[in-house]
Amino acid sequence: MKFLMxxxxxxxxxxxxxxxxxxxxxxxxxxxxxxxxxxxSASSRPQLITARKKLGEWNFNIPGIEYLIRAKEILAExxxxxxxxxxxxxxxxxFRANVDxxxxxxxxGEHGGLVRLRLREGHPVEEILEEADLGDYDLIIVxxxxxxxxxxxxxxxxxxxxxxxxxxxxxxxxxxxxxxxxLLCTDGSRLSERAEILGAEMAQVLxxxxxxxxxxxxxxxxxxxxxxxxxxxMILAQMGVEAQQKVRMGHPSDEIIDEAKDHDIVVMGSSGxxxxxxxxxxxxxxxxxxYGECPVLIVREKRGKIALQSMx
Amino acid sequence: xxxxxxLIKRRWIFIGFxxxxxxxxxPIPEGLTPIGMRALTLVIVSxxxxxxxxxxxxxxxxFIAVFxxxxxxxxxxxxxxxxxxxxxxxxxxxxMIAAALVKQNLDKRIALAIVRVTGPKIQWVILGLVTVxxxxxxFIGEHTVAAMMLPVGVALIHFSSRDGRQVRNLSIAILLxxxxxxxxxxxxxxxxxxxxxIMLEYWKELYGIEMTYFSWIIHAYPIIFLEIPCIAFVLYxxxxxxxxxxxxxxxxxxxxxxxxxxxxKEDWLTVAIFMLTVLMWMTISDTIGLGITALMxxxxxxxxxxxxxxxxxNSVNWGIIxxxxxxxxxxxxxxxxxxxxxxxxxFLRWMEPIGIHEGLPLLAAxxxxxxxxxxxxxxxxxxxxxxxxxLNIASLSGTSLIAAGFVTVISSSFxxxxxxxxxxxxxxxxxxxLKRSNFLKAGWKLLLVSFISILLMSLxxxxxxxx
Numbered sequence: 001m002k003f004l005m006x007x008x009x010x011x012x013x014x015x016x017x018x019x020x021x022x023x024x025x026x027x028x029x030x031x032x033x034x035x036x037x038x039x040x041s042a043s044s045r046p047q048l049i050t051a052r053k054k055l056g057e058w059n060f061n062i063p064g065i066e067y068l069i070r071a072k073e074i075l076a077e078x079x080x081x082x083x084x085x086x087x088x089x090x091x092x093x094x095f096r097a098n099v100d101x102x103x104x105x106x107x108x109g110e111h112g113g114l115v116r117l118r119l120r121e122g123h124p125v126e127e128i129l130e131e132a133d134l135g136d137y138d139l140i141i142v143x144x145x146x147x148x149x150x151x152x153x154x155x156x157x158x159x160x161x162x163x164x165x166x167x168x169x170x171x172x173x174x175x176x177x178x179x180x181x182x183l184l185c186t187d188g189s190r191l192s193e194r195a196e197i198l199g200a201e202m203a204q205v206l207x208x209x210x211x212x213x214x215x216x217x218x219x220x221x222x223x224x225x226x227x228x229x230x231x232x233x234m235i236l237a238q239m240g241v242e243a244q245q246k247v248r249m250g251h252p253s254d255e256i257i258d259e260a261k262d263h264d265i266v267v268m269g270s271s272g273x274x275x276x277x278x279x280x281x282x283x284x285x286x287x288x289x290x291y292g293e294c295p296v297l298i299v300r301e302k303r304g305k306i307a308l309q310s311m312x
Numbered sequence: 313x314x315x316x317x318x319l320i321k322r323r324w325i326f327i328g329f330x331x332x333x334x335x336x337x338x339p340i341p342e343g344l345t346p347i348g349m350r351a352l353t354l355v356i357v358s359x360x361x362x363x364x365x366x367x368x369x370x371x372x373x374x375f376i377a378v379f380x381x382x383x384x385x386x387x388x389x390x391x392x393x394x395x396x397x398x399x400x401x402x403x404x405x406x407x408m409i410a411a412a413l414v415k416q417n418l419d420k421r422i423a424l425a426i427v428r429v430t431g432p433k434i435q436w437v438i439l440g441l442v443t444v445x446x447x448x449x450x451f452i453g454e455h456t457v458a459a460m461m462l463p464v465g466v467a468l469i470h471f472s473s474r475d476g477r478q479v480r481n482l483s484i485a486i487l488l489x490x491x492x493x494x495x496x497x498x499x500x501x502x503x504x505x506x507x508x509x510i511m512l513e514y515w516k517e518l519y520g521i522e523m524t525y526f527s528w529i530i531h532a533y534p535i536i537f538l539e540i541p542c543i544a545f546v547l548y549x550x551x552x553x554x555x556x557x558x559x560x561x562x563x564x565x566x567x568x569x570x571x572x573x574x575x576x577k578e579d580w581l582t583v584a585i586f587m588l589t590v591l592m593w594m595t596i597s598d599t600i601g602l603g604i605t606a607l608m609x610x611x612x613x614x615x616x617x618x619x620x621x622x623x624x625x626n627s628v629n630w631g632i633i634x635x636x637x638x639x640x641x642x643x644x645x646x647x648x649x650x651x652x653x654x655x656x657x658x659f660l661r662w663m664e665p666i667g668i669h670e671g672l673p674l675l676a677a678x679x680x681x682x683x684x685x686x687x688x689x690x691x692x693x694x695x696x697x698x699x700x701x702x703l704n705i706a707s708l709s710g711t712s713l714i715a716a717g718f719v720t721v722i723s724s725s726f727x728x729x730x731x732x733x734x735x736x737x738x739x740x741x742x743x744x745x746l747k748r749s750n751f752l753k754a755g756w757k758l759l760l761v762s763f764i765s766i767l768l769m770s771l772x773x774x775x776x777x778x779x
Binding site: 038044047048049051054055057059064 | 414419628
């Protein structure tokens, strides 16, 4: 597994990193942390590079690095990395410029996993997606400040758009809590099956409790919904995770959001529905991310990987 | 989907071309020739592109060159010539000289020299930073000064407190004093900013007015002296730094500078060659041209081995030279096809009933127009597009061409409100210490002060010079 965690230096991002780091430690995943700096207009780029060189001559970190260093400290705190404190003083000098379009620093993780700190520049959503593409990641973890009101449309939109557009699974971490109570949503699609497997894997390593939820939109769907939860329960049982089963009636996103109040993480599959459908109906996972109060893990099949396998 | 999102990203290209097609097909307004209408279309579309930047700026310059020929506005050779003139040589040479200067470790000496003069009191340090940034930037341009002075500012902040959160206001005041100081002073001498070279080119090419390096300084420099204390005062009062005494920071700075040793022979030689170039600009450039003089300076740097070609190649923004070429070329076409005249006449027809058609009110209107535009478009493009129009308005209304030109150039450098419009603010903002709102908080006061300063200049000083 390869995780990509994004930080913008605020508290939500830090708790997202703490959570992702714990998960990565348990799942033996490679971790990259990326920070995206706002773009500098191309016309002053050569001078900006000069300014950074000058900052280096004065032994100052280039801007943005401090967030990555903070993230690195968090990873060390939870025991993911084992870089010694004696090397940290000169950490900025160890950053190499322009590796796949980013400034980066390598660290070796506790279990031999690789931790990379990367600094990119540009529009946050585009850069995160490009980074995820380049590094062939399985999971992107983005913090989202659970702002209410008008600011949600500006602040939260990065996480939302990443969740919408990414080709791999995305974990939107907001209001992270200490407990790990999983809510696994299934609708019988192929992707929700993937979600069940990945969710079960995570629940297993974290030792979490799991509830399987299926939402029936009408009374006549109740039976098939129950069948779905039973099947999901069986998949989980095979992996050694015990799960409660639950069926609710009503509109899927509303019911999931409501049920999620008693849980700490929502796991659901998403096929990245067509733009037309999204426009008129809206996609259930995106609604849960936008209006829900807890972290959401959107599970996707990685398109790139599948293409490769079928070619072989 | 990626295809569609690429298309959406470039939507302004399609909008621009659609707008162009519409403009070319509607009836030609009164007073404009068919060729003028085509030129006006190109101006409007390029202007839209300059604001929205659907392709990189140098690409817009290429767009201008291509369409000047395709629309039959100029012959290919004439377009090429308008892209590369002595003014463009001058822009190129100045950028290369700045690159050679910044390569040496002069920033540390400058930092030490500033605090040695100002002492540890924060208000004097701010004044010192504004003054030095302004003086430097008036000769070598705001980009370079911002790049050179940013580490100085960061050093002062860093050495005054370990915890950045405790000196937030101090950081803002120090960094903004560098950004604003460098920004406003770019108009001090022709070599201070590329837009100055554009105005020189317009004066010469369109109206045959020769303005020397020295007489530019005489006309424009006083406004810098007006601005410097205002900026320092406004920044100090607006942000009220947490620490009033910077002794600790200065001690740290001193230690850091001592580590890098004495001024070397190369450092001295660099300063000497630069001084010589400025001297040549002031004296012999009237006969051999500013551009050639600048290239002489660059040659000296190369001969002395103070700068490698790779350094110049990497630190000079070659694309921007193309952008200014494009802006000048478009300006020349605007004048020649009568577009500038047509816009000026319409402007005057609108403005005459409310009394803004000559003298001071007209200059105030020009200044406001430029200030407004400069908030959206880079100062070079502002002067490039507005220059021919403001000069034409001035010549139609009998106002001094030189005063109108200076008002345009000076106003274009007052983009206090946002970090994006001026290169110096952009570089300082890129350091990550500032928020957008910081610029707004002090910027509106300074904008007001600067607007009044321009009017004062036109009322008193320029009248004395008999413009």
